Structure formats: structure tokens, C-alpha cells
Amino acid sequence: MNKSLFMHIVHRLSAEVEYFQPTQDAVGRSSLSPLQKCTAAIRQLAYGGGADTVDEYVRLAKTTAQKCLHNFTTGIIHLFGDEYLRRPTPEDLERLLHIGEQRGFPEMVGSIDCMHWEWKNYPTAWKGMYSRGTGKSTIVLEEVVSYDLWIWHAFLELQVSFP
Template identity: 45%
Template sequence: MGLIPEQKITTALRMLAYGAVADQVDEIARMEKSTILKSLMRFCRAIESIYTAEYLRKPTHMDLERLLKKVEIRGFPGMIGSIDSMASFDTWIWHTFFGVPGAQNDPNVLTQSPVFNDILQGRAPKVTYEVSGRMYDGPYYLADDIYLRWSTFVKTVPRPRSAKEKHFGRCQEGCKKDVERCFGILQAHWAIVRGAARLFDVESLRSIMMTCIILHNMMVEDEYDYEAVDEYEPDMMNNSRTHMHNARQNDLIEHQWALKQAVHDNFWTDRHNSEFRTIFDNIPTFPPVE
């Protein structure tokens, strides 16, 4: 009797999820090593060809509306993700780019990536939002200080001095880490990404990574509760592109500081009213004088 499809799919998923090599799976699946590797690559190519259009799509209007609603609660209106991970707050990965040879830093990889092609060709999503009383057009990404000062980036303050700049730096880094945690989740679910995938050739590596990302997005779609209320409190504790970056960064600094002050003022107002009521309730009453 020949091999059934369930056997081949099981071996492929075991290699992806547990990072197992073919020698560790052959006895369980009762398959030859060459058949196991062939089944893995056929599975990856099938997932990639069928589901790429749906699970590695560009954000739709509904997707953008949901993303912008969430990030506005976090104090970053207009932000659609982190440029380092190209993922959103729900850890959905929107863009992948492979094939850059050798050791290269982030800006060099970015210049070879097609991520901003739509913006350069005038097909950027139409997003309008207000920060500290000033209107802005076009979304932006959170970025490290190594990137250029483009209008599509909001970077942290490299050497914060004032309390406002320090507070903004904490908020920017915290929001960026919330997005970039998708790398840890991806590696936890698909252990082949951590090391075993290095045994394959370049094209096989690309197909394996695409498959893991697509399956990761499927899990996000199935498990993430988009209707849940996001409980968030701010931490209590020279060109046109450069001008736009500086202006938006300064406005976001003011916006984050205003959120912090609002929480602080509400705290002391509630405490003052509570103490006043306590004092008023403890005032002794005396009988009327006859």
C-alpha cells in the first residue's frame, strides 16, 4: 500500500513545528528520508501558491481602519506598524522580503525592498489624522535611529534630555516592541526557523519562510480577538521629508506628554475629591443651641 496524504502532511508539519530533520521523522512516518524532504517542499509550495494572495496581502481599507483605531488608543495615531518587522499590533505580518546577499544593515536592505513602491508611485493608502492640533496625511512606521529621517518614519529620540523626550522614547520603544514580538511568536510556533532551516538551499529557505509566515497569519486570524477592548494607560513614570519627520515626531512627543498629564491630573483630582469627602463625612455634628 502506498503512502496516504495525511502521512506526508504530518511529516511536513512536524518538521516545520518542531524543527526536526528528516532522520528524526522517518521512523515515525514510515517514510524514506528523500520522500520526507520531497513532501515538505511540495507542502510548502502548495501553501505558498494557494494562500499567498489572502494571507500576505496588502492591508485593505477595513484592515487599515482596524489598525488605526487600535494605535490611536496607544497614543500613536496614523501608525501602521514597525519597519523592522512589517507587522501590526496583532502580530500579523504584512510584508516579507528575502534574497539580500551577504551581511547588510537595515538601511541597505530597505533600499532594495519594494515596500515603499506604492508610496513612490502615488498609490499610498489615504490616511488623515490629527496630532497636537496639526493635520497629517499618510501613515508612518516606527523605526530605529539608524534609519533616515523620512516622512514615513517616526524614530525615537537618540539622546533624550527633557522629561517629555524621555517619556516619548519609552512609549515609542514600548509600542515598537509590542509589534516586533511577532518574531518570537513565529519562532515559538515554527521551530524550523530557529536553525534547522539552515540545512536547505536558498530557494527552499525562501519557500519554508513564506509557508511559516502564512501559517502564522492563519493562526492570528483564527485566535486574535479583534472585538476585545484594548485597555491601555500611558506610563506614569533638510528637506521636506526631514521636516515632516521632525514635525510629526515633535507633535507626537507633545501628544504623548498630554496623555501622561491627563492621567496624572485625573489621578490627583479623584484623590482630592475622595479626601474632601472623607473630611466632610468626619465633621462632628453638634445639637442646636437652645
């Protein structure tokens, strides 16, 4: 994620979601900054680690990291869901088909991409269940986007195979 996008998300969350607004405790010390809270959430999402993996990097406890992640995802859905996380309307489809045709891809609405992410901190009880025969556990990320990166459908599909 580039810095300007990340800072845009931090700014919107700190301006519109109460959990991300800076506060002070009873002694007058500042609480965690919106930047710390968002960084903790993004690191958990990006690296697939548990809440206790950000304690040294961002300097917050496991329960606080869990709250950051929960409030972050709830805030993203609330602030950006209607615009970016929705099914395309007939007008969207018509616009995308027209742009695709102009770019030399007639009848193309969007493109799909899949990738395997190594799942480092999977539950040990599931050992071997999520692998591609390489011995490494993976999760498949699949998404469909338009030319301007408007995401219509993104989901995680667990790749189940037994070695």
C-alpha cells in the first residue's frame, strides 16, 4: 500500500470513527495515535500474524491490537464500503465495457487475479490441510477489479489439499 493511500485511510478514520480519535487518560497522557492503531491493524492483515505479533513494533498489547483490527475493519466497511465494496450497477458495467473497448479489450469488464499467500501462523491442528504439496500452508486471495482498481468482489478462499 502506498503512503498517500494509507495516510488517507488514517485521516478518514481519525476524523470519522471515534475509536481512532486521539484522547488523553486521567493523568493527561496521550492515548495511542491513529497512526499507531492503523499500523497495527494493517500489519496484522498484511502479514497474517496474530494480535501479539505487533506488540514490539507498534508497542501495544494483544487486546489493544485486537480492538484496533476490529475497529479498523468496521471503520473501512462503514466509510468505504458503499463506494468500493459493492456489486457493480448496470451503469458501472456499461462504463467499464466502454472503457475496455476503447483500450482494446472488447467485452472485458474487469480482470481477476489469484495468488497464494504463505500462511505462517496457521493453527497447528490444521497442519498439512492448507498446502499445495510444497509443504507450506497457503491461503488463496482472489479478487476482481476494474481498470481503476475499483474492487467489486474480493474474498479469501482457503485452498484445501492434503499433502
